[in-house]
Amino acid sequence: MTEQVPVVEKILSANDHLASVTRKLLDDAGVFGINIMASPGAGKTSTIIELAKRLKDDLRIGVIDGDVETSIDADRTRAAGMPSVQINTGGGCHLDANMTFNGVQQMDLSAIDLLIIENVGNLICPSYFDIGTHLNILIASIPEGDDKPYKYPNMYRNVDVLLVNKTDLLPYIDFRMDYFTQGVEILNPGLMTFPYSAKTGEGMDAFVSWLKERVAAHQHG
Amino acid sequence: MTEQVPVVEKILSANDHLASVTRKLLDDAGVFGINIMASPGAGKTSTIIELAKRLKDDLRIGVIDGDVETSIDADRTRAAGMPSVQINTGGGCHLDANMTFNGVQQMDLSAIDLLIIENVGNLICPSYFDIGTHLNILIASIPEGDDKPYKYPNMYRNVDVLLVNKTDLLPYIDFRMDYFTQGVEILNPGLMTFPYSAKTGEGMDAFVSWLKERVAAHQHG
Numbered sequence: 001m002t003e004q005v006p007v008v009e010k011i012l013s014a015n016d017h018l019a020s021v022t023r024k025l026l027d028d029a030g031v032f033g034i035n036i037m038a039s040p041g042a043g044k045t046s047t048i049i050e051l052a053k054r055l056k057d058d059l060r061i062g063v064i065d066g067d068v069e070t071s072i073d074a075d076r077t078r079a080a081g082m083p084s085v086q087i088n089t090g091g092g093c094h095l096d097a098n099m100t101f102n103g104v105q106q107m108d109l110s111a112i113d114l115l116i117i118e119n120v121g122n123l124i125c126p127s128y129f130d131i132g133t134h135l136n137i138l139i140a141s142i143p144e145g146d147d148k149p150y151k152y153p154n155m156y157r158n159v160d161v162l163l164v165n166k167t168d169l170l171p172y173i174d175f176r177m178d179y180f181t182q183g184v185e186i187l188n189p190g191l192m193t194f195p196y197s198a199k200t201g202e203g204m205d206a207f208v209s210w211l212k213e214r215v216a217a218h219q220h221g
Numbered sequence: 222m223t224e225q226v227p228v229v230e231k232i233l234s235a236n237d238h239l240a241s242v243t244r245k246l247l248d249d250a251g252v253f254g255i256n257i258m259a260s261p262g263a264g265k266t267s268t269i270i271e272l273a274k275r276l277k278d279d280l281r282i283g284v285i286d287g288d289v290e291t292s293i294d295a296d297r298t299r300a301a302g303m304p305s306v307q308i309n310t311g312g313g314c315h316l317d318a319n320m321t322f323n324g325v326q327q328m329d330l331s332a333i334d335l336l337i338i339e340n341v342g343n344l345i346c347p348s349y350f351d352i353g354t355h356l357n358i359l360i361a362s363i364p365e366g367d368d369k370p371y372k373y374p375n376m377y378r379n380v381d382v383l384l385v386n387k388t389d390l391l392p393y394i395d396f397r398m399d400y401f402t403q404g405v406e407i408l409n410p411g412l413m414t415f416p417y418s419a420k421t422g423e424g425m426d427a428f429v430s431w432l433k434e435r436v437a438a439h440q441h442g
Contacts, residue, residue, distance in 0.1 A: 040260045040344050040373065041365030068345055070371055091375065093314055093345040121372070122343060123261050124289055124314040143364035143390065144262030150291055151342070152261065154312065166364065172393055174420075199395075 015129055018097035022104055022132025029109035031062075032218045033117065033133035034211075035095075037155065039148075040121035042141035043165040045073045046198040048116050049080045054208045055114070056081075059215060062112035064103040066095040066120045073118060083107060094125035100132050114215055123148070127155040134218065135160050142166040146176045149183030156187045161194070163207060168197040236350055239318035243325055243353025250330035252283075253436045254338065254354035256316075258376065260369075261342035263362035264386040266294045267419040269337050270301045275429045276335070277302075280436060283333035285324040287316040287341045294339060304328060315346035321353050335436055344373040348380075355439065356381050363387040367397045370404030377408040382415070384428060389418040 026033045038044050045065070052061050063084045065073035074086035085103045087095065100117055107115065117133055119126045138159040140148060143166060149156045156162075162184060184191055194210070196203030247254045259265050266286070273282050284305045286294035295307035306324045308316065321338055328336065338354055340347045359380040361369060364387060370377045377383075383405060405412055415431070417424030 039262065039342075039365075040369055041362070067372055069374055072368055072371055091345070091349070093343070120345070121260075122314070122345060124312070124341070124343060125346075128312070141262070141364070143362070143387065144260075147293055148261055150293055151288055153290055169364065169390065169393060172390060 012128075015097045018101050019130040019132040022097060022101045023134065025104055025109065026115060026132070026134070030219050031109050031112055031115050032135075032215045033115040034135045034137055035117050035119060035126075035131055035133040036137050036139060037119045037123075037126045037159070038121060038139035039123050039141065039144055042121070042139045042144065043198045044118050044121070044139055045076050047139060047163065047165060048077060048082075048118060050198045050201065050204060051116075051208065051211070052077075052080055052082055054204060055212070058212055059113040060111060061114045061116060062107050062109075064100060064107065064115065064117045066099065066118060068092070068120060077118075083111065089120060093120060093122050094129055095119050095131050096129050097131050104132070113219070123152040123155050127152075127158050135214065137161045137163060139163045139165050140180075142169050142175050143173055146180040147183070149180065149187055153187050156184055156191075159188065159191070161192045162188075164193060164195040165198055167195050167202060168200045233349075236318045239322050240351040240353040243318060243322045244355065246325055246330065247336060247353070247355070251440050252330050252333055252336050253356075253439045254336040255356045255358055255432075256338050256340060256347075256352055256354040257358050257360060258340045258344075258347045258380070259342060259360035260344050260362065260365055263342070263360045263365065264419045265339050265342070265360055266297050268360060268384065268386060269298060269303075269339060271419045271422065271425060272337070272429065272432070273298075273301055273303055275425060276433070279433055280334040281332060282335045282337060283328050283330075285321060285328065285336065285338045287320065287339060289313070289341060298339075304332065310341060313346075314341055314343050315350055316340050316352050317350050318352050325353070334440070344369070344376050348373075348376040348378075356435065358382045358384060360384045360386050361401075363390050363396050364394055367401040368404070370401065370408055374408050377405055377412075380409065380412070382413045383409075385414060385416040386419055388416050388423060389421045 071086040074084040078084040194207040292307040295305040299305040415428040
């Protein structure tokens with residue numbers, strides 16, 4: 001066991017280096033990159049499709065979809081009109097910088113303003129890896145329950161923005177918003193949070209406006 | 222990379238050996254062990270508590286709760302009257318046989334008939350590890366969506382029983398049961414499946430009866 005720690009450090013250091021290279025590629029092309037993480041079924045792909053509908057007159061969007069197997073997500077985002085690259089991890093529980101570096105090579109960066117990377121559905125592993133984006137976003141979901149910040153603290157601690165999806169289900173679920181918010185605040189004080197429903201569209205405009213401003217600031221900053 | 226495969230094989234082989242030792246310990250004590258896996262928030266702990274209510278006159282139940290951090294789950298199962306051991310993986314995305322072997326040492330096996338091990342909330346990593354139980358159970362959840370068998374095939378392929386929780390939310394969610402069932406059938410033909418709601422109790426009796434028979438067959442078989 002004593003030999004394991006240096007190896008892990010080396011992997012993470014190589015990962016961080018490659019993530020910086022990827023971020024530089026995006027910067028040079030004027031592309032803003034976001035990493036979307038969530039549990040299985042929290043609504044990552046649906047949210048990306050709804051975002052695209054609302055951003056299509058302002059921003060050109062490309063998507064890299066990470067999954068263990070299949071191209072279901074990339075098929076959906078491509079069908080929604082976005083250039084899409086599917087990365088299959090072959091059993092791996094997260095994307096790493098090497099995977100997204102390779103994915104970015106397959107994307108025409110001159111044709112997009114915003115690159116959305118959909119990570120593997122998992123609240124643990126993805127939180128440990130910089131994949132070369134500018135913003136880490138977590139999508140929580142009401143039916144997952146209000147205790148998730150307490151149970152998956154590393155994820156909540158390391159994100160820049162929190163989206164809380166499926167607010168349309170609040171009337172049917174025992175979800176203590178106070179308890180949830182308190183957990184988030186302990187781990188990540190002042191975290192920018194947007195409750196919404198990808199299904200009904202309620203609350204999406206606030207996040208869309210905020211994201212447009214962030215992309216514009218990156219392009220002109 | 223060429224050196225990695227033998228190392229992984231060695232880890233898995235050591236894991237499988239220790240899992241067999243744990244299973245033998247349970248067998249010798251006449252304890253039936255089940256491994257419950259699911260996404261974050263699919264309702265593992267709630268289901269265990271509801272099972273316990275319905276089994277309390279027939280079986281003595283002990284619980285080992287696996288989580289990345291905190292003892293929230295073990296606190297809940299202990300409060301529900303069951304001897305409980307919390308295992309924290311410290312960032313790890315699944316339980317392994319070494320963890321459950323250690324957990325079993327802390328449980329008085331002569332005082333229980335059924336050991337329920339609640340795995341870490343994750344649809345990927347836990348599916349690769351035998352943790353020394355007799356039965357692998359997956360809890361799917363309606364709000365996760367109907368495409369999960371297709372996206373997490375290794376999990377669906379390797380379980381012995383499928384529970385489908387939160388059927389009370391079916392009226393509010395676009396869940397194509399045919400598409401879901403078809404995916405399950407491709408990966409795991411004839412998989413025993415029980416739809417239910419831990420919240421309303423609907424459908425729980427069928428699984429409870431089935432489980433009681435399995436435990437009885439193990440004790441007298």
